[in-house]
Amino acid sequence: MMNKETVIPKDMFVPADIDPSKSEKISKPSLNFWQDSWLRVRKNKGAVISLIILALLIIMTFVGPIITPYAFDTQNTKHNNLPPRIQGLENVHWLSFDGTLTRRDGTEYNAYEVRKVDAYYWFGTDNLGRDLFARTWKGTQVSLFIAFMAALVDMLIGVSYGAVSGYLGGRVDSVMQRIIEVIVGIPNLIIVVLMILVLKPGIIPIIIALGITGWTSMARVVRAQVLKYKGQEFVLAAKTLGASDSSIIFKHMIPNMFGIIIINTMFSIPSAIFFEAFLSFIGLGLQEPNASLGTLVDDGFKSMIAFPYQMIIPSIMIALIMVCFNLVADGLRDALDPKMRD
Structure with a gap:
């Protein structure tokens, strides 16, 4: 027995009442790569x-030393080793901003009040009576400057070196990679000591030491990516259209590696801050009266038991x-990796 054929009414096929001028209008504006990534x-x-x-933090590195009435390098031995004390919060005992300290017997x-000091030090003072609020923000400014300079050198030298090495390949790649292996085998500490023998201890020897050896990991990562992209269609198309080698490297390959370059650059910043702090512990960092987060942690470590705030504050900042x-x-x-798109 056959089923009856279903009859569909004709009024279901009436065209919708749509303005032809708006039928193909794109309501959402198109976004470029950076807008979509943001x-x-x-x-x-x-x-x-x-x-x-x-x-x-970056704003406070410039504003912080200005809003306090004390300079970061001014010494006042009569006010040394004072704990944090903040106006308006000194009566809130549980915040520990009232200027109290604990003796060894627990009292x-x-x-x-004991030393009859009528002043407010928001982060306290160090053993020379210098304001830790001003020194903390000044030290953060110096540490971030060293870190950003190291990241800039890492990005410029490492990306260019790795891209050229991977793209040219062959004997050139082998020679360039052997140079990297030689540089990696030289410890940063030896380079810093040599720089200090030639230059005065300070920011410049640290930046030079990081610039000589810090870019090698970035170069290796970029080289690996270039080797992967070198045989893909967009590179072959650029060659077919007559693009130069430099144009292929810097206009076609490197933009496709922004995600990897940025993540490695970001990781190099905290590594540089740790390296500077390590140099401060062994006496090769910044010299007095200059301050960095590493020197502040080192100074606070020497009196950590009696005055813990001197080390806790810069440690929290790091x-x-x-x-x-x-x-x-x-x-x-x-955001920048195309493989991670929704």
Whole structure:
């Protein structure tokens, strides 16, 4: 027995009443690569919060030493080793901003009242009576400057060297990679000592030492990516159209590696801060009265038991910078890597 044929009414085939001029109109504006990447970054709350924190830290490195009435290098031995004390918060005992210290027997006392000091030091003072608030922000400024310079050298030299090595290949690649192996075999500490013998201890020898050896890891990563892209269709198409080798490297390959370059550059910043802190511990860092986060941690470590705030504050600053840069790097990697698209 056959089923009856279903009859569809003709009124279901009436064309919709749509204005032909708007039928193919694109309501959403087109986005370029960077606009689309920024929208993806905004979805990552950790990266956005870290960007805000880093922006505030960078602003405070310039504003912080100005808003305090004390200079970062001014000594006042009568006010040495004073704990943090902040106006308006000194009566809130549980915040520990009232200027109290604890003796070895466990009793607490107000250092400002005992020593009859009528002043406010927001982060306290060190053993020479210098304001730690001004020194912390000045030290953060110096440490970030060293880190950004190291990252800039890492990006410029490492990306160019690795891209040229991977693209040319053959004997040129072998020679360039042997040079990297020789540089990697030289410890940074030896280079710093040699720089200090030639130059005065300070920022320049540290930057030079990081610039000589810090770019090798970036070069290897970029070389590996270039070897992967060298045989792909867009490179062959550029060659067919007559593009030069430099144009293929810097206009076609490197833009496709922005995600990897940025994540490696971000990781080089905290590594440079740690390296500077290590040099301060062994006496090869910045010299007095200059300050960096490494020198502040080193000074606080010497009196950590009696005055723990002198080491805790710069240590928190280093940890905050490290975490924020890592979160921002992860967010940018997810936004710039085409393989991570939704």
